[in-house]
Amino acid sequence: MNISFIGAGSMAEAIIAGLIEKNIAERKNILVTNREDQTKLADLKKKYGIQPTYQMEELMEDTDMVIFAVKPKDAAAALKKIKPYLKEDTLFVSVMAGISLSYMENRLNVQQPIARAMPNTSASVGKSATAIAFNDSVSKHQKQLATTVFSSIGVTTVIEENKLDAITALSGSGPAYIYYVVEAMERSAAEIGLDADTAKKMILQTLVGAAEMLLTSGKEAAELRRDVTSPGGTTEAGIEVLQKENVQTAFMKCVKAAMEQSKKLGGMHESKQIV
Numbered sequence: 001m002n003i004s005f006i007g008a009g010s011m012a013e014a015i016i017a018g019l020i021e022k023n024i025a026e027r028k029n030i031l032v033t034n035r036e037d038q039t040k041l042a043d044l045k046k047k048y049g050i051q052p053t054y055q056m057e058e059l060m061e062d063t064d065m066v067i068f069a070v071k072p073k074d075a076a077a078a079l080k081k082i083k084p085y086l087k088e089d090t091l092f093v094s095v096m097a098g099i100s101l102s103y104m105e106n107r108l109n110v111q112q113p114i115a116r117a118m119p120n121t122s123a124s125v126g127k128s129a130t131a132i133a134f135n136d137s138v139s140k141h142q143k144q145l146a147t148t149v150f151s152s153i154g155v156t157t158v159i160e161e162n163k164l165d166a167i168t169a170l171s172g173s174g175p176a177y178i179y180y181v182v183e184a185m186e187r188s189a190a191e192i193g194l195d196a197d198t199a200k201k202m203i204l205q206t207l208v209g210a211a212e213m214l215l216t217s218g219k220e221a222a223e224l225r226r227d228v229t230s231p232g233g234t235t236e237a238g239i240e241v242l243q244k245e246n247v248q249t250a251f252m253k254c255v256k257a258a259m260e261q262s263k264k265l266g267g268m269h270e271s272k273q274i275v
Ligand SMILES: NC(=O)C1=CN([C@@H]2O[C@H](COP(=O)(O)OP(=O)(O)OC[C@H]3O[C@@H](n4cnc5c(N)ncnc54)[C@H](O)[C@@H]3O)[C@@H](O)[C@H]2O)C=CC1
Pocket: 006, 007, 008, 009, 010, 011, 012, 033, 034, 035, 036, 037, 069, 070, 071, 072, 074, 077, 078, 081, 095, 096, 097, 118, 119, 120, 121, 172
């Protein structure tokens, strides 16, 4: 498979690492460009053996798929730059938060095959939860190609585009919520007299173990929680505080706020005139 990346930041690198690790594409067939940071491209070449280039013709000529991984604020300029070189039947895959299929169709070509994907940074370790939506021009074969690419960095689900803001809030931003909880556990461990190394080891194994239980036990989260909570015991005392402080409600508000922001990001850019 030939794949070209527009944008060479953390998300592009995570996907490149997955493609190489799982042998989805040969290193010589992965082309990468960015706006101007030649040092970053040289680093990527050294690390992964991929092909950096600033030649748009080279990027677009034989590619099966263009992965577009620039920030939403840079979308308009980057789309304008590539439009003259993008072949009309090449699959264009965006990983940008908030930017809709119709926004991209309007700036590229209404008939362009376009996919909108939302991975997360766990892609770097092959554990992304990615959701992907397609416009009507994407062929069955192209859907398979895109699914293969994102499956190389974790689990992939095909969904309707109108669910992508919710997905962005839940699993796109999701790793950050978990890290936030870990930060709190680390701080409390220090306060109750545990050294940082011991605390980290215990917290991380607790996290991995809980995830494995959720994946394999066949039990719901609430049931697993009840299994830990002995009547009159330590967990009950802890959870009572979380309930009194409305922590679950706060988390629900957090996900909703992230979803609103995803919608807003899209709206902010959609309202700009096509230039
Ligand atoms: N970081 C995250 O957790 C996630 C990010 N995303 C999305 O991925 C996209 C990229 O995010 P990051 O990799 O974190 O950003 P980043 O800032 O690390 O990388 C952006 C890249 O785009 C390049 N770029 C900007 N304008 C360009 C242009 N005109 N032509 C060519 N290249 C250009 C920059 O040089 C840079 O290499 C964003 O749209 C974000 O919404 C999606 C899921 C998760």
